[in-house]
Amino acid sequence: MRLEDHPIVEFKRGKEVTIYFNGKPIKAYEGETVASALYAAGVRTFSRSFRFHRPRGFFCAIGKCSSCLMEVDGIPNIRVCKVYVKDGMQVRTQNSFPNADNDLLGVLDSIIDRFYPHGSHYKKFNRPRILREFITKRVRGFAGTGNPPKKVFEGEASFEEIETDLAVVGGGPAGMSAAIFAAKAGARVILMDENPFLGGQLVKQTHRFFGSGRHRAGTRGIRIATILADEIKELKNIDVRFETKVFGIYDGIVGAVEKEKKLLRIKPKKIVVATGAYERTLIFENNDLPGVYGAGGVQTLMNVYGIKPGNKGLIVGSGNVGLILTYQLMQAGVKVAAIVEAMPRIGGYFVHAAKVRRLGVPIYTSYTIQRAIGKKKVEAAEIVKLDENWCPVKGSEKRIECDFICIAIGLSPTHELLYQAGCEMKFVPELGGLVPVRNKYGETTVEGVYVAGDVAGIEEATAAMMEGRIAGIDAAIKIGYGGDEALKIREEVVRDLKEFREGPFGARIVAGLQKVTMEEGGA
């Protein structure tokens, strides 16, 4: 299932290693995550759900969901999409007997609701006391996802205290731009990302960007990531921390864990949160069946690790992500059965849609997915026509043969860190969900905490980079760096971004921004 020839991406694989999955040896390459190596080896059931023991498979690929929790070298509840293979690694599935693929407790899925419906653990078997105490004890035996740790974690544990000017959370287009612009103005910056590379989701964008030349149009996303990363390497006042997860902002103190072994306690003067977004899912029957993936998850699998997601896919959603993913799949030699779109018209740019149509992929508008078909993995999908009230039209069901389904219906901002930091949040549909109130430079209602990129509102990489530059340079200015030159640059980028949003696709964003942008000054 690994791709060897790809027209755009060249996959450099590391040394061959062997990992053990439920005791069975599996071939993998250094640099691959456990999840992608397992996928390449044909593993589809990654875990079982907590209560019903339904099979769960690969989904988001970026550590945002809980579908791939496994036991790694005796330590339970590890997201294997974020763990890199090591020779001899022992990986086991959890919460199943004997293993996730053939879980005898899977029978609960069909019977548990009949006898013990959800919520009944509070309401059933309460009288007499003896029965209640017996049932409460027994039910506890079924609880828990991972096994208790079999041995003590051997990783070293250390601690580092850091004082700096600016802490940037997230090394995607927005975070990288913020770091660069703040550093160029003279600020000392710590840039943290949970991955072992910079670029965020740019690394899977193998297509060329649109817009004017100034906005790096015509350049492929992966190339932009490299350009920015190189620029960061040149700037000596940016301290980049890879595989570093920021977990909290406590009254201006940033808490993070570097490479699973070092706790960082960072005291910056300003903070830029550029945590990006995660994929939305959609409600339909069997939407948790292995083979139903987030579009980004498939892009990660295919464009980053060079692994084919399947033989034939169904794409749900005709926005740019769905359209681009379609031709990326075809570039990798994967067939696309169809694209379904609930709206009466295609959501993405005309050029992308035209390209997909030329390749012979049918786009069904006013259609949605009704259910995924299959027992342990996707074997087909059923789609249905929607009437003008968004209700399924009886008799219009169509069976689409496919072995995977990509949900490409948009993103939600990864807002948790901002919420935790105490920023005032608002639900703005135009911006994709919960976003922070901010001023025009991206500073939130918590003084010194800025936002940039998708976490500030779902847009795309070009705008994210500009928001990052504005936040980074404004933070530097407020600390006292940069002088008049910095002020000039800041106003220039603000103007640029305004101009960029003046097109028809920007109207919705501008409407959304009006709801969350404070007048001058801000916090």
Added chain:
Amino acid sequence: MKIAIIGSGIVGLSAAYNLANSAEVIVFERRYPLYGSSGRNSGGITPMLGSKELIELAKKSIRIYDSVQGEVNFNFLLRKDGYLKVAKNDADLDELEKEYHLQKSMGVKVREVDPYEIKNMVQGFNPKSVEGGFFGEGGVIFPWPVIWGYEKGCKERGVEIKPMTQVSEVVVEGGEVKGLKANGEFYKADFVVNAAGAWSNEISKLAGVELNNTIIKEEICVLESLKPFIDPYILNVSNGVYLSQSARGEVVGGILGKEVSNPETSSSLDFLIKYAKRAVEMIPSLKGLSVLRQWAGVYDSGKDGLPVIGETNVKGFIQANGLGKYGMTIGPAAGELVAEVILKGKTYDKFSPERF
């Protein structure tokens, strides 16, 4: 008779539950049930306590939990797998032993355990981390269904519970309670019960009654879910760290709180660092597990460590607060005492608001 209770935590609701058949009861809640410490604690309950009064209330409360669950037909997920108090040094162990004799004399089931017995009781326990301990009756209750169940019971008995309703004034005329104002409206009441937990000092001020309960803030965190392997509730009295495993398999734990001047519930990084160190010292296999979430709660304690329950010098204004970290442990019985104070005019010297 009309009774207004301020606060829908364990004390307010159990008082309401016990008063409902004899009076018209309204419960006023500034936020929502579970917002305060009744919704934020770790659910450890035991009669292994340090004073006669607390032990009595705790023993009685466990009996009440047993019967109320049947009465309201709601499972509080009470698991009586025991309570383990451990100490890291001889001084603390001596202290526990003193308590042990008192507990024994009052019929509490409890025995001394050495570090190796503890190791056999809790998988992965590090016997070198403690000097010894005591194991006895008690266990873990899930606080949320306790509150939901009492709410259900109260409503079935005709009690009105008003969430998001802030009491702004306790109306007192001629040294007597006449009612209260909440969300701009006046409610007539013969009795006003102050069961506002960490906010009790503020409420008391509204009635012109001085109350100086200590406010304590405590932080807790939860680890990702594991198959059950820790049965008892464990409290290390030397460094304040405690933990247990919930019905969902999550390891819930924290560190005993510290006095603060104002009730606020922000979380801290320092807590996580301290908790991780202390919990891992006790159970080394917890090292490497992920924290799922963390939070803080605030509660109030009478200055001498005992609850404040009784009528004040303002006639009809009843204190029902200051339960400290024992809210879940003694709350149900404390609610019964509140009912006795109101219905039978009883006084309890040890808990009297006038004792300070």
